[in-house]
Amino acid sequence: MKIATWNVNSVRKRAGHLAAWLKAAQPDVVVLQEIKAQEAQFPRLEIEATGYKAEIVGQKGFNGVALLARHPVEITARALPDGDGDEQARYIEGRVATPAGPLTVGGIYLPNGNPIGTDKFAYKITWMDRLIQRTRQLLEREEMFVLGGDYNVCPTELDVYNPKAFANDALCQPQSRAALRTLLNLGLTDAVRAFDLDGACYTFWDYQAGAWAKNWGLRIDHLLLSPQAADRLSAVGIDKTERGRPDASDHVPVWCELEV
């Protein structure tokens, strides 16, 4: 099973790139972030022609997530628990069958949280608490799951091209990193770090200031695996070449393979 995550920065602008990448990469399940579309605006014909069924949690203009799969999927959640009126489309979760038992895949678009010291940052931390709560529920099943997405958190200084420049950024705040560590310390495995302990495995390069050409990147897109999934982890990759294409998203796909 190949599981992937990709923040596409508008699925309508990136439908051609996405369809080509699906054909080339052949993932089994993909979670998308920042589709910036309502469900009716999703380019369903173009994407589903590649052999994938798309499940959408849409929103007008901003945010929006989707789960694509070439196997039957049971959607198990379209939001995190305790939303309390939260209308932002940032979570989708589905369950697929595998020879090794059910696999749950969660798609996450974690709030950016900038600027710090505002209600946007408070919303980010609250959202992370809700993700931790959902993760505790999933862990009780003692099954395979993968929580993939744009976490908008650089786990350590190693994940930032210039840590000093990001000292006051929400993506690098001690509070953001502590919440991510709390999530990991529940027993999850960061798939990229399971294979590369000290490399600069960036997944995002800003559009501004020629960041891609200068490799001014961040590692903010992650695949976090339950113990049952981590036991079957056989490969991990970051499809950096996607960032070099004309009209690219500012994020690239991250994927892992589970031996099932």
Next chain:
DNA sequence: ATGGTGGCGGTGCCA
């Protein structure tokens, strides 16, 4: 360099 780039929607907001 109080900029820079990109998407949405049709104006500033968000990243």
